[in-house]
Each structure stands twice: as structure tokens, then as C-alpha cells.
Amino acid sequence: MTTTNSSAATASKNPLHIPSPFRADEPDMTPEQKEQQYVHDVYQVIAPHFSATRYKPWPVVEEFLKDMPAGFVGADIGCGNGKYIGVNPKLFVVGSDRSSNLIDICGERGHEAMVCDGLALPYRPEFFDFAISIAVIHHFISPERRVAAIEEMLRVVRVGGRILIFVWALEQTGKRDFDKNVQDVFVPWAMPKKAEPRRDRTRNTAQEGRRRDRVNATSRSGEASLSGSMDQLSIQDGQPSTLSTSNISAPVSMQPALSMSSSSPSSSASAAALAAAEPVSVSASSSLTNADALLTTQESRAENMGQTTAAPVFNRYYHLFHKGELEELVTRTKRAKIVQTGYDRDNWWCIVEKTSHK
Amino acid sequence: MRLITHNMLQCHVKGCNANNFPLELQEVVLEQEEAELNEDFLRNMLGKLEYEALVATCLKLDINDLPATLPADAAYNDEFLQILHRVILETHIKSGKMICPNCQHIYNVRDGIPNMLLAEHEV
Numbered sequence: 001m002t003t004t005n006s007s008a009a010t011a012s013k014n015p016l017h018i019p020s021p022f023r024a025d026e027p028d029m030t031p032e033q034k035e036q037q038y039v040h041d042v043y044q045v046i047a048p049h050f051s052a053t054r055y056k057p058w059p060v061v062e063e064f065l066k067d068m069p070a071g072f073v074g075a076d077i078g079c080g081n082g083k084y085i086g087v088n089p090k091l092f093v094v095g096s097d098r099s100s101n102l103i104d105i106c107g108e109r110g111h112e113a114m115v116c117d118g119l120a121l122p123y124r125p126e127f128f129d130f131a132i133s134i135a136v137i138h139h140f141i142s143p144e145r146r147v148a149a150i151e152e153m154l155r156v157v158r159v160g161g162r163i164l165i166f167v168w169a170l171e172q173t174g175k176r177d178f179d180k181n182v183q184d185v186f187v188p189w190a191m192p193k194k195a196e197p198r199r200d201r202t203r204n205t206a207q208e209g210r211r212r213d214r215v216n217a218t219s220r221s222g223e224a225s226l227s228g229s230m231d232q233l234s235i236q237d238g239q240p241s242t243l244s245t246s247n248i249s250a251p252v253s254m255q256p257a258l259s260m261s262s263s264s265p266s267s268s269a270s271a272a273a274l275a276a277a278e279p280v281s282v283s284a285s286s287s288l289t290n291a292d293a294l295l296t297t298q299e300s301r302a303e304n305m306g307q308t309t310a311a312p313v314f315n316r317y318y319h320l321f322h323k324g325e326l327e328e329l330v331t332r333t334k335r336a337k338i339v340q341t342g343y344d345r346d347n348w349w350c351i352v353e354k355t356s357h358k
Numbered sequence: 359m360r361l362i363t364h365n366m367l368q369c370h371v372k373g374c375n376a377n378n379f380p381l382e383l384q385e386v387v388l389e390q391e392e393a394e395l396n397e398d399f400l401r402n403m404l405g406k407l408e409y410e411a412l413v414a415t416c417l418k419l420d421i422n423d424l425p426a427t428l429p430a431d432a433a434y435n436d437e438f439l440q441i442l443h444r445v446i447l448e449t450h451i452k453s454g455k456m457i458c459p460n461c462q463h464i465y466n467v468r469d470g471i472p473n474m475l476l477a478e479h480e481v
Binding site for chain 2: 092107117
């Protein structure tokens with residue numbers, strides 16, 4: 001049912017928009033380490049660009065929020081840039097996300113939001129009238145952790161309260177072309193070469209003078225290098241990063257954005273190059289975890305696009321849900337009923353109602 | 359973060375299940391910011407608020423406007439709702455620390471954003 005193995009060679013032939021089977025570089029990694037590396041670290045880095053592409057509310061979510069009685073209090077778990085928080089101004093919605101960079105964007109927009117983990121919500125039990133989880137629990141690495149995420153939402157919602165959950169569908173037929181036999185996948189996120197996220201432009205300007213460490217990195221194959229677009233990126237993170245990495249050990253000491261310049265091809269592997277080069281400039285307590293997985297220069301660029309340099313590509317872990325799978329997870333909690341289900345925009349969704357306290 | 363949010367937060371360190379609310383505020387910088395009054399929201403909050411904790415927290419922040427006990431007619435007491443609105447929705451914690459009264463875990467608030475992430479061993 002689930003395939004998690006594939007040779008690197010096979011994966012490397014995928015064009016930019018095609019996911020590859022998920023494969024952890026270190027098989028012994030804990031689920032937490034995998035999610036840190038293949039989800040949290042990625043969103044932290046792609047946050048500005050990700051946010052710039054996330055502005056239009058999905059109709060099902062919008063309707064769910066607009067149908068809520070005035071004055072209801074809701075939690076948006078995994079709120080990203082907060083695009084749903086203000087959809088219905090008659091509600092009070094608190095957003096939360098693992099990515100402090102995405103939560104910073106919520107803060108700038110005046111939304112109520114905090115940094116926290118979906119498996120350990122900091123809220124009093126049964127506080128909320130409703131919750132939403134939009135495109136979030138497909139990032140948890142095991143069925144147990146997906147159920148735990150649903151249970152944690154049920155904990156903070158009152159009896160009778162509803163939760164709207166969206167997850168990516170295995171059966172989708174949009175622009176992604178998924179192998180219907182592979183549920184656990186890497187989905188690439190390509191940074192545009194000219195990404196100019198609003199907030200980071202400001203930040204980088206202020207830090208321009210201090211940015212002097214340039215890291216030359218090349219792809220695994222050594223055929224192409226990272227483009228200068230990484231200059232736009234900033235890893236700025238106050239959250240604990242617990243993953244010690246085998247590939248990247250450079251001390252993390254400087255505030256400036258992670259910056260990598262275009263360079264002539266070299267033969268070294270990407271992560272090794274990063275580790276061996278000048279100190280990688282990543283701020284504070286966050287370490288750049290295993291850049292080998294975090295950042296793969298995708299094969300499609302140079303060869304397929306006829307360009308000499310390429311946008312950096314980040315692989316995010318996804319579990320693709322087959323029809324009925326989300327409902328099955330909800331049923332396992334034994335304290336919720338399914339009110340409505342559907343398929344929309346490449347996602348399975350369902351509305352869950354909490355039926356009992358425990 | 360608004361004061362209402364402080365009232366919904368509890369410590370969630372693994373095993374810290376008692377006396378973990380409310381988080382004690384320290385070194386707090388406050389800011390007032392006007393917001394539209396939403397009576398439906400305020401009435402809904404009356405059933406959710408830990409009122410005693412709210413009053414105690416406010417007193418430590420030198421906010422003395424709230425009555426010590428929730429008025430019996432709170433839901434339709436315009437004057438009270440106005441005060442409640444100002445306190446829980448218009449009063450923002452811009453920075454500070456929130457400390458668990460039980461396990462002493464410190465959660466920081468920076469730029470108005472609480473960081474409630476725990477280290478792996480605390481989850």
C-alpha cells in the first residue's frame with residue numbers, strides 16, 4: 001500500500017512539478033526528526049514565498065467560517081499565513097503554526113496567532129466552539145500521529161463543536177501527477193528566482209552590511225548551482241530545533257539571511273559543500289538541518305528549462321490520503337462523528353463534530 | 359497577543375496537568391489598540407472565561423477596571439461589556455514572559471507573538 005523506497009536515480013528524473021517517493025536520508029530518524037527536517041524546516045525557509053501564493057480562501061472553508069454564529073471562538077490549527085483568520089469578522093479566531101516565520105506574517109496582519117505544535121496545543125480543554133485544520137495533518141508522518149493531531153483538536157473543542165479538516169488527496173488529477181500506489185511523497189517547492197517577499201526585503205536591507213558569508217552549493221550531480229534567489233530567504237527562528245544533523249554542523253551564529261550565491265559548478269555534494277564552506281548564516285537557535293534533503297537543486301532546471309542557473313527546490317513530506325482514509329482516522333478517536341465529507345481542489349475534506357468529552 | 363488569549367492558554371509540558379493555569383505574566387509590555395466591539399463574542403466569552411484568573415492577571419498588570427466578581431447581569435450590562443471589551447480584546451501583550459505556576463516553564467512573547475513550542479523532551 002505504502003511505498004517509501006525509491007532509488008535516488010529514479011527520484012532525480014522527476015521534473016519540477018512531480019513528487020518523488022518519500023525517503024528519509026537517515027532511516028533511523030524519529031518521526032519528530034523527520035517532520036522537523038522535511039516539513040518544519042522547509043516551511044520556515046519558504047515562508048515568504050509560500051505566503052505570497054496563499055491568499056485566496058477555498059470556498060468550502062470560507063462557507064464553513066461564514067456559517068458560524070456570530071461571536072463563536074475558533075482555532076485555526078496550522079494557520080500558515082493566516083488567510084482564514086479574518087474571513088468572518090464576526091468570529092474570534094486564534095491561529096497557530098509550527099513555523100514562526102509564517103506566524104510573524106500573521107502578526108504583521110494584526111491576527112491573533114502563536115507558534116506551537118499541533119500535537120501539543122497550549123489551549124484549555126473545550127475552549128473553542130470550532131476549529132479548522134486546512135492542509136495540515138497530511139504533514140504528520142504516521143497514522144498514529146495524524147490521529148493524535150485530530151485528538152488534540154478534539155480536546156480543545158467543546159462537545160458539539162465542529163472541526164473542518166482538509167488533506168491532500170491521492171486521487172487528485174490537477175497539476176500534480178501522483179503515482180496512485182505511493183502515498184508518502186516528497187513534493188517539491190521551487191523558489192522563484194526573483195522572489196521578493198515584502199517582509200524579507202526589509203529585513204535583508206537592514207542586514208545587507210553584515211551579509212558576507214556566501215556559500216557555494218551545488219547539486220548532487222554537480223551540474224548546476226543554486227541561484228542567487230536564496231538571498232531572499234531568511235531563516236529566523238526562535239523555536240527550538242532539536243535535530244542534530246549529520247550533514248550540517250556549521251555553528252549557527254549570525255543573524256543574516258541564509259545566503260547562497262550562484263557559483264560555477266563544483267563536484268562536491270550539496271550538503272557536504274554547505275557544511276564545509278563558510279559558516280552557514282542562519283540565526284539564533286535554529287540549525288539548518290540536513291540541507292541535503294532540505295534543499296535539492298532540482299534536475300529540471302538547467303537541463304529542462306535551458307537555463308544555466310536554477311531556482312532552489314525544497315522537498316516537503318506529504319502523506320496523500322486515499323478516499324475514506326480521513327474518515328477512518330476520525331472514527332478511531334471514538335469521540336467524534338462525521339457530519340459532512342467532500343472532495344474539493346485536490347483535497348479530501350470532512351466536517352467532524354465532537355460527541356463526548358473523553 | 360490579546361489578554362483574552364492569555365486566558366485560554368495553559369502550560370502543556372508533558373505531565374504538567376495541575377495548577378498549570380493561568381500562566382504568570384512577567385516583564386510585560388502592554389499596548390492598547392482599538393477594536394470593534396462584538397457583543398456576541400463578549401457574551402459567548404462569559405461562559406468560557408476563567409473570570410477570577412482574568413481579574414487576578416489584570417490586577418498584576420495594574421488594570422483595575424474589572425469588578426472582582428462577574429456581575430449577574432453581565433450579558434446585558436453594557437457598561438461591563440464595554441470594560442470587558444477594552445480589557446480582553448483591546449489590551450495587547452507586546453512582549454513579556456509567561457511562566458507556568460506549576461513547572462515554571464517560561465513561554466516568551468515577542469512582537470506580540472507567544473512562542474508556545476516545547477522542546478522535544480517536554481512534549
